[in-house]
Amino acid sequence: MGSLEVKKGLAGVVVDETAISKVEPETNSLLYRGYPVPELAATQPFESVAHLLWHGELPTESELIDIRTTERQHRQLRDDVRSSIDVLPISAHPMDDVRTAVSVIGGMDTAADANVMDAVGSPEENLHRSMRLFAELPGIVAYAQRRRRGQCPIDPRDDLDYAANFLWMTFGTEAEDVVVDAFNRSMILYAEHSFNASTFTARVITSTLSDLYSAVVGAIGALKGPLHGGANEAVLHIFDEIGSAQHVRGWLDTALEENRKIMGFGHRVYKRRDSRVPTMKRVLDELIEHYQRPDIAHLYDRLQSEFLLRKGIHPNLDYPSGPAYHLMGFDTLTFTPLFVASRVTGWTAHIMEQQAANALIRPLSAYVGVEERHVPGAAHTPTGDAQRQQAAG
Numbered sequence: 001m002g003s004l005e006v007k008k009g010l011a012g013v014v015v016d017e018t019a020i021s022k023v024e025p026e027t028n029s030l031l032y033r034g035y036p037v038p039e040l041a042a043t044q045p046f047e048s049v050a051h052l053l054w055h056g057e058l059p060t061e062s063e064l065i066d067i068r069t070t071e072r073q074h075r076q077l078r079d080d081v082r083s084s085i086d087v088l089p090i091s092a093h094p095m096d097d098v099r100t101a102v103s104v105i106g107g108m109d110t111a112a113d114a115n116v117m118d119a120v121g122s123p124e125e126n127l128h129r130s131m132r133l134f135a136e137l138p139g140i141v142a143y144a145q146r147r148r149r150g151q152c153p154i155d156p157r158d159d160l161d162y163a164a165n166f167l168w169m170t171f172g173t174e175a176e177d178v179v180v181d182a183f184n185r186s187m188i189l190y191a192e193h194s195f196n197a198s199t200f201t202a203r204v205i206t207s208t209l210s211d212l213y214s215a216v217v218g219a220i221g222a223l224k225g226p227l228h229g230g231a232n233e234a235v236l237h238i239f240d241e242i243g244s245a246q247h248v249r250g251w252l253d254t255a256l257e258e259n260r261k262i263m264g265f266g267h268r269v270y271k272r273r274d275s276r277v278p279t280m281k282r283v284l285d286e287l288i289e290h291y292q293r294p295d296i297a298h299l300y301d302r303l304q305s306e307f308l309l310r311k312g313i314h315p316n317l318d319y320p321s322g323p324a325y326h327l328m329g330f331d332t333l334t335f336t337p338l339f340v341a342s343r344v345t346g347w348t349a350h351i352m353e354q355q356a357a358n359a360l361i362r363p364l365s366a367y368v369g370v371e372e373r374h375v376p377g378a379a380h381t382p383t384g385d386a387q388r389q390q391a392a393g
Ligand SMILES: CC(=O)SCCNC(=O)CCNC(=O)[C@H](O)C(C)(C)COP(=O)(O)OP(=O)(O)OC[C@H]1O[C@@H](n2cnc3c(N)ncnc32)[C@H](O)[C@@H]1OP(=O)(O)O
Pocket: 009, 226, 227, 228, 229, 231, 260, 261, 262, 263, 264, 265, 266, 267, 268, 269, 311, 313, 316, 317, 318
């Protein structure tokens, strides 16, 4: 055991195959089921990308109508789910609201755990569960923000597609096309990214033959941390702390002296650039133009160039997403729940892929603790092989 090489954080370890997305750090590119993500973001509604991730192909016209019809059928926030959120204190993080809501949805879906030995469910059941979570999460995220603001929930609108309806349920006003389009592109960019920490969590849970809801709940927990999805929220906290572009240098001096991590920068896989940043930066630029907020552009550019100069580290997707969601009007605490609403498509695609070719995920560890010793006053009890030999006489 002692001679085993430890791969801390599983860095560089290939644990399985996937056909869902291809992350290529050498060329800074990202493909979902073979399609370049910038092409998908430029042309597709998020509903089509969800279909692509689950089924491997973009939907035909009639399949898109089907997914949109089903999504509309399940949009309404259910009373039991709303009550489960209401039990939590307003001070709870909205990621806790979302995690609790998904857990309750799973518990209410009696098919999911009626027989613990068969919790995994059929592929058709799991596709249906994935679709329902995709449809229900916007209502949950919107409700969590409105509740914190002391506002009543807003019913979904059947005449609006996914992105426009999400914004409608959150703000109670019809968003302008430029904002709907920006939001749609952000959802596509966040949807999937191979074996990141939350997706891997979902696959570990799935590998024990647990159910899809348990895997999504675990994934939400993993996404909450600021080294992963929580970074988009953390970026806005940093922007608030800095205040304006002229304060970047002084702020960065102190932060680096204190060995702070600068959220929204760096990546485990992309060591040069994050493939999604240019597309999301364009989205941010359009929003800055739309809302006439050049101050945000100055702060963004100054922090990016100063940090690159000092540490040689590039921004990741969370860096442009944070200020973009801020400009759209979302509360900072809502940013990571938005990531959940998008990433649930990738998670569930991976859960189904794991189920289709399962192997229990169980790595080894190298023990570095105290060697065998004995409880004071106790007779020495042999362990392992010695115990077996003694028992055999
Ligand atoms: C959608 C997403 O989930 S993208 C990731 C979002 N997370 C963040 O933005 C959080 C900030 N970034 C980080 O903490 C890291 O870059 C991670 C966790 C994302 C990737 O980290 P790893 O691959 O484990 O690299 P690690 O953290 O060891 O960094 C390597 C070196 O770069 C430094 N570094 C990396 N990112 C940062 C950062 N954002 N701020 C300051 N220093 C950093 C580390 O301190 C380390 O320096 P050292 O070698 O002198 O100790």
